[in-house]
Every structure is written in C-alpha cells, then in structure tokens.
Amino acid sequence: MNPLIELTGVQKVFGAGPGALHAFGPVDMKIEKGEFVSLLGPSGCGKSTLMLMIAGLLDATGGRIAIDGRTVVGPQTDIGIMFQDNTLVPWRTVRGNIELQLELRGLSTAAHRASVDELLASVHLEDFQRRYPHELSGGMQQRAAFCQALVHQPATMLLDEPLGKLDAMTREAIRTDLQALWIQRHPTVVFVTHSIEEAIQLSTHVAIITPRPGRVERIISVDLPYPRDFEVKSSPQFIGYVRQAQEIFRGYGVL
Amino acid sequence: MSIAFFAAFFLAWQYSIVWFDIPRYILTPPSVIVTKGWADIDRLLYYTWITGVEVVLGYAVAVILALPLGLAIAFSSILRRTIYPFVVCVEMVPKIAFAPLFISWLGFGLLPKVIIVFLVCFFPIVLNAILAFSSLSEELSRFSVSTGASVWRTFVKVRLPAALPQCFVGFKYAAINATVGAAIAEFIGSDQGLGFYIQIVTGNMRPDLAFAGIFFLTILGLALFGLVTLAERLLIPWHISVRHQSR
C-alpha cells in the first residue's frame, strides 16, 4: 500500500538568478494514513512552505509530492488547512466564519449545526459565536480559525502552528482536545510547531527540520501510549524524547 | 463641539464685517445672506433641483459603468496590460478642461453637465475598484482555493465583501467631485442651475445671493456624501473605518 503523503526530492527555491532564495529541501518523506506527524524546526526553515506545497497551493521547484498515489499538481480540496495567519474574515461572526468553510464547499450549514456547536464548545467559544473577529483576543481568533479549518471533518489535516498564540493553559487544553479528536477519528495530521514538548506529546512521528534550507535531519518515532496525559509527560521515556530533540537543536546552535 | 465651532465661525464672519467696515458689495454678513436668500428661495430651490439632477445622474452612471470596468481590469491580465495604462493616463487629464468643448458640441442642456459630472466621478471609482478587487490577502485567496469553491461563489462570499471598503473610498471621493464638476460645467455654459445662478448674481454685485447659492451647493454635496456614507454604514458595518466613527 502507498503511503498517504509521499515526498520525493521536494524542494523550493523562491525567485531566480542571484536573488534566488533556497527555502526548502530537497526532502524525502513518507507519511502513512492515520499518522500524526509534527514538523519541528527553527523559524524560516520552510515549514509553512512545505505545508503549502503539500496542499497544492504553492508549486515545488523540484521533486514530486503524491497524496494517495496521485501527484499533487493543483490545490487539494479534500483536506483541512489551518494557515499560519488566520483566515477569519472581518465581516462575519465567529460562527459565520466557521460556516464560511461549509458554504464555500457547498455544504449545508443547517446539517452541520450540531457539529459546529460541538467544535465551538471544545475550544470554549460558545459564548462568543455571535461576536466579530475584532472583538476577540489573538488567542480566541486562533481558536476560531482552528474550528474553521476542521469543521468539514477532513481525513487529512495540515495545521500550521495552530496553537502558536495561545496562553500555556488554553494551549494545554486544546492540545488535549486535538489528541482526543485524533484518537477518536485517526485523521492524518501534519502539524507545525515550535514546541518540542508539544510535538512529542501529540505525534506518532516528529520530523526535525534543519535551519534554512530545511531538510529532514531525523524522524523521531514516538513510542508512547495514548492518551498522553500529565502522567506520560512526566515519565522518563517522554523526557528522553524531549532530550533527544533538544540535542539536535543544540547541534544547530539554535538552542 | 463642532457645532460650537460653526457658530463661532459665523459670528466672527458677522462681526468682522461690522468692525472692519467691509463694503456690502464685497462681503455680506451671514444675517443678510439668510434674509436675502430667503427672499429668493423659489429660484434657489428650483436651481438646486436642476443641479441635483445633473449630479445624481452623472454619479449614478459613473458608478454603474466604473465598477464593472474596475472589476474586469482587476481580473483580466489582458485588460490590465491594455486598458489600465490608458485609464491611468486619462485620469491625469484634467477632465474639467473638456467642459467648454462638451458644451460647444452638445449645447446648454442637461447632457453635457451629466457627462462632465460622470467624467470627474468615473476615474476615482475605477481606480479604487481595481485596487479593491486585486488586493485580496494571499491567505484568504489560498483559503478560498483550498475549499474548491467556484469562481462565482468565491466572488460573492469572499472577494466582493473584502473589496467593498476600498470601493467606498472611490465612491466618497467621487461624491466630493460631483458637485464641483456640476458647478463648473454650469459656470461655463448654462441657463439654469446653481453654478449659473452664482455666476449671474456675482455679475450683478450681489455677493449675498452668491453665498446663498454656494450654501445650497454645499448642502447638495453634503447630501450626496451623506447618502454614500449611510450606504457604507449599512453595507460594511464591520469595517474599521465605520467602527471608529460609531464608537
């Protein structure tokens, strides 16, 4: 069976000539169906660039990306993407923004009412569903964007620093929710983060990316039982994984 | 606050004429403008109506033609390379300079005034519409594409609402231009309207009536601008420019 997402020699160079910027790759990587893969790497190493290339929203300069055995040549519409900058529109309420994803896909908002309610509750935004984005804090906007990205229940998710702007406590709570969702439905997740702990807590595999031009330095397979709660996080094995990642970053001189 | 400022302005106007003993045929105090203007109110109101029709027709035609053109230029790279440079060049031409020509071609009637109002309104609307429809944020356009939505659905649900604030910049600018265009067109060749009135009474050494005419012209401009602002508040209440006003 083919891996779900397969990267072969994928790289990205922005521009051409003397001003060209080698942003990413070449990288080979396989992501199997149902895996939770984190991309962990320093700022500017090309994580967002890779996300966009997998989503078919940015053309790779070289190499091949395949999803389910088919080469990606254009935008992939059956996945859920959470962009690094949120895609909330100012003229719609929180709920309206979540429904925008459904409406653009031609899905019925009435049929999804219950699942929107559920999503809103899971990120504690029920009381703010009639508010506009400018009435929300940065972290609340990010939670709304999270719901917007996932409301159509995609089997594959690309999440670009979805928890980046959240405070430590909310972040922990949403991490738990995301993990519960993954345990329940086993979507394939590609997850960008700067937090080593977060990556190891959530992922089946953590891909450590080098500084720009980003390459996969190592893929750490995290062999710990789910759900990875507080108990697991204080276990020596967990701490061992964190150390392992820290070593690599220290080697780059970014830690 | 601003009412107090207006009051102070008119009071200063009124009394500086008395203090500095300015002759009445040069400047008239507001009190005289009101009484003399009131005496001539029928003519003033009728001419306000005439000029108002020119302004509204020219403005409406400009909106109706400029928006689709701006939209087309924003979305078609061929049009952007062909028509757009032409539009920018024509924008640099002072349209008002054509007024005498139009009047010599088309006579003293309504049509040349409507054309001139149209011209001074058309370009700000086109240029702002082009800007509006071609500056959707990269994230939002990627988001729309990733949903697989049709061009039309994306337009209705994302592009159009995102473009409205910038479109309104053009609408407001054009609204300010409109009365100026109409008045100048009437100065140049007309037998009715507020511009005509102001010119005739000034020739008759009646600055009081000229000011009354200017007052009605201002009211006309404010009314159009007010309508556009009202439409803006109704259509884009979420936008930051509107939010600041209504705080």
Ligand SMILES: Nc1ncnc2c1ncn2[C@@H]1O[C@H](COP(=O)(O)OP(=O)(O)OP(=O)(O)O)[C@@H](O)[C@H]1O
């Ligand atoms: N459109 C573009 N044109 C030119 N260079 C670009 C463009 N987009 C990204 N880059 C460059 O590519 C590199 C990788 O960018 P990318 O956004 O993928 O980094 P990242 O790993 O997501 O960083 P961060 O963690 O800060 O979000 C950066 O050095 C950036 O300057």
Ligand SMILES: [Mg+2]
């Ligand atoms: Mg990024």
